[in-house]
Amino acid sequence: MNKQLRRAAYRTGMFLVSIALVAVFWELYKVVGPEKGGKLFGVAILPRSNDTAMPHLWEMLSRYAEPEMRGPHSRQIWLVVLQGAWFSFRLALVGFVIGSSIGVALAALMTRFKTMERGLLPYLVVSQTVPLIALAPLVVSWGGKLHIFGFTWPRWLSASVLGAFLAFFPIAVGTLRGLKSAPAASLELMDSYAASWKQTMFKLRFPAAIPYMVPAFKLGASGSVIGVVVAEISTGLKGGIGRLIIEYARQATGDPAKVFTAVFGAAGLGLAMAGLVTLADVLLMRNRPKETTT
Amino acid sequence: MSAVHVAGVSKIFNQGTPKQVDALVDVNLTVEPGEFVSLIGPSGCGKSTLLRLIANLLEPTTGAVTVNGKTSAQSRLDQDYGMAFQQAGLFDWRSVAKNIELPLELKGWDKEKRAARAQEMLELVKLPEFADLMPWQLSGGMQQRIAIARALAAHPPLLLMDEPFGALDEMTREYMQGELLRICAETKTTVVFVTHSIPEAVYLSNRVVVMTPRPGRITEVVNVNLGANRSEDTRAADNFFSGITAVREALRGTHADHANAGAVRGVEDR
Numbered sequence: 268m269n270k271q272l273r274r275a276a277y278r279t280g281m282f283l284v285s286i287a288l289v290a291v292f293w294e295l296y297k298v299v300g301p302e303k304g305g306k307l308f309g310v311a312i313l314p315r316s317n318d319t320a321m322p323h324l325w326e327m328l329s330r331y332a333e334p335e336m337r338g339p340h341s342r343q344i345w346l347v348v349l350q351g352a353w354f355s356f357r358l359a360l361v362g363f364v365i366g367s368s369i370g371v372a373l374a375a376l377m378t379r380f381k382t383m384e385r386g387l388l389p390y391l392v393v394s395q396t397v398p399l400i401a402l403a404p405l406v407v408s409w410g411g412k413l414h415i416f417g418f419t420w421p422r423w424l425s426a427s428v429l430g431a432f433l434a435f436f437p438i439a440v441g442t443l444r445g446l447k448s449a450p451a452a453s454l455e456l457m458d459s460y461a462a463s464w465k466q467t468m469f470k471l472r473f474p475a476a477i478p479y480m481v482p483a484f485k486l487g488a489s490g491s492v493i494g495v496v497v498a499e500i501s502t503g504l505k506g507g508i509g510r511l512i513i514e515y516a517r518q519a520t521g522d523p524a525k526v527f528t529a530v531f532g533a534a535g536l537g538l539a540m541a542g543l544v545t546l547a548d549v550l551l552m553r554n555r556p557k558e559t560t561t
Numbered sequence: 562m563s564a565v566h567v568a569g570v571s572k573i574f575n576q577g578t579p580k581q582v583d584a585l586v587d588v589n590l591t592v593e594p595g596e597f598v599s600l601i602g603p604s605g606c607g608k609s610t611l612l613r614l615i616a617n618l619l620e621p622t623t624g625a626v627t628v629n630g631k632t633s634a635q636s637r638l639d640q641d642y643g644m645a646f647q648q649a650g651l652f653d654w655r656s657v658a659k660n661i662e663l664p665l666e667l668k669g670w671d672k673e674k675r676a677a678r679a680q681e682m683l684e685l686v687k688l689p690e691f692a693d694l695m696p697w698q699l700s701g702g703m704q705q706r707i708a709i710a711r712a713l714a715a716h717p718p719l720l721l722m723d724e725p726f727g728a729l730d731e732m733t734r735e736y737m738q739g740e741l742l743r744i745c746a747e748t749k750t751t752v753v754f755v756t757h758s759i760p761e762a763v764y765l766s767n768r769v770v771v772m773t774p775r776p777g778r779i780t781e782v783v784n785v786n787l788g789a790n791r792s793e794d795t796r797a798a799d800n801f802f803s804g805i806t807a808v809r810e811a812l813r814g815t816h817a818d819h820a821n822a823g824a825v826r827g828v829e830d831r
């Protein structure tokens with residue numbers, strides 16, 4: 268237990284150090300980088316280091332405490348970003364739940380039927396090469412046409428569906444690998460007890476799959492956030508962090524620090540989702556041998 | 562009624578393909594209730610295959626297997642046997658007690674009954690205070706004892722073991738052999754035991770079944786029977802050594818089967 272705590276502390280430390288390194292690099296580049304950007308063989312490769320393109324970190328941070336817009340009734344920006352993040356978080360959570368249900372169901376199906384795996388897996392791989400930006404408007408228009416049993420498709424659900432679209436794939440693949448990781452001897456043992464497929468699934472395959480499922484679910488969690496944010500941006504859905512990013516990006520010339528407040532909000536959102544999975548990981552793996560705890 | 566009856570059984574893997582393996586050919590074996598029978602032979606002679614046929618984890622290509630007078634399929638459904646492998650194969654995510662309860666859980670026993678039986682089994686393998694530990698906190702020998710407890714949890718009349726002590730060090734191994742004999746005597750369990758250790762087979766068994774590979778078959782059955790009251794002293798006794806010699810010669814005879822005159826071998830042994 269003590270060892271686990273130390274490892275957690277070490278990881279947190281490394282995380283903070285890596286953030287600090289990025290911050291130092293950012294400020295360093297502002298000192299040494301070319302003001303108007305750098306060109307190599309006529310191609311712009313070095314970003315501009317001026318305050319419009321790369322505002323100072325302290326400007327970004329202090330921007331949080333200032334009002335969103337000029338005017339008497341404007342709220343402070345940290346509150347706006349937090350509310351946007353919370354809105355997107357809920358959409359991402361819905362997408363994550365849908366995506367992981369589909370991913371786990373597909374993995375179970377592919378474990379049950381070998382032909383399923385051979386027939387389905389290539390399509391799953393291809394599905395991930397469809398660009399999200401192209402898919403987003405399609406999903407919105409399909410959803411808009413859906414009216415079943417008095418159910419009208421809310422616009423936000425399209426964003427969740429796109430989150431699910433990015434989340435399900437790593438989850439399906441990771442869970443499939445995990446379900447297949449149960450040792451042959453253990454499967455034989457279950458057979459010798461004449462265990463049913465369902466019993467073998469829930470008492471052996473799924474518990475054995477958890478070490479594989481956790482990293483897959485982490486990928487899926489960040490996938491659901493990316494899906495939702497990109498969907499918000501490309502469909503112009505109001506209320507979320509994606510919308511804030513495009514809005515603030517338009518104001519970047521006059522208020523360069525503003526857009527970064529929203530970008531960090533999106534990053535925090537991804538971390539919060541991954542944190543949820545880590546929490547589940549710690550709970551599920553607390554009694555396992557230490558080597559397999561990732 | 563025999564505990565195990567194997568009649569004219571062959572097992573051919575990948576029949577009719579270039580990868581065809583005649584794992585077992587015309588095997589006949591009867592094990593009586595309460596007997597301890599070992600299967601011994603070089604690797605690849607079909608010991609595990611024969612055990613899996615008895616367990617109904619494989620279907621014979623020809624012939625029939627009955628366990629407790631039922632088809633092997635029926636006796637698997639009825640959990641008439643318990644099984645233990647070289648790797649203890651305990652589930653990491655279950656406590657020791659919960660591992661022992663696994664077969665009972667699958668049978669639908671209720672919670673109190675399961676817990677009581679798990680405790681009874683822990684007493685049997687002399688690890689009564691280990692119920693709440695996790696398997697990985699136990700030594701290899703202890704894990705194997707838990708695996709035996711799990712195999713016997715439903716009180717099956719038959720125990721099938723495939724090199725269960727193969728991964729243990731020599732000291733632990735001898736201790737486990739003594740424990741296994743005690744446990745089987747207490748529970749009156751019939752055992753079919755796969756090993757490739759001659760002393761182990763002789764020390765444990767009433768009969769040692771000697772097998773040869775390519776194609777896998779039974780070449781000889783050696784009666785050893787060191788008596789009911791075996792102890793560590795038995796390992797120094799004359800009849801222990803003569804048993805070892807008998808099994809060794811049976812094994813060697815089968816090795817030289819094609820080169821030497823089999824008839825001469827046969828005369829020597831009888």
Ligand SMILES: Nc1ncnc2c1ncn2[C@@H]1O[C@H](COP(=O)(O)OP(=O)(O)O)[C@@H](O)[C@H]1O
Pocket residue numbers: 574575582583584602603604605606607608609610611777
């Ligand atoms: N599932 C299988 N498919 C094909 N060949 C197998 C299979 N299982 C065992 N064999 C072959 O059958 C022979 C006997 O194997 P096995 O019973 O495991 O031997 P032993 O346990 O005596 O070492 C070996 O040649 C092995 O390669």
Ligand SMILES: [Mg+2]
Pocket residue numbers: 608609610
């Ligand atoms: Mg074997």
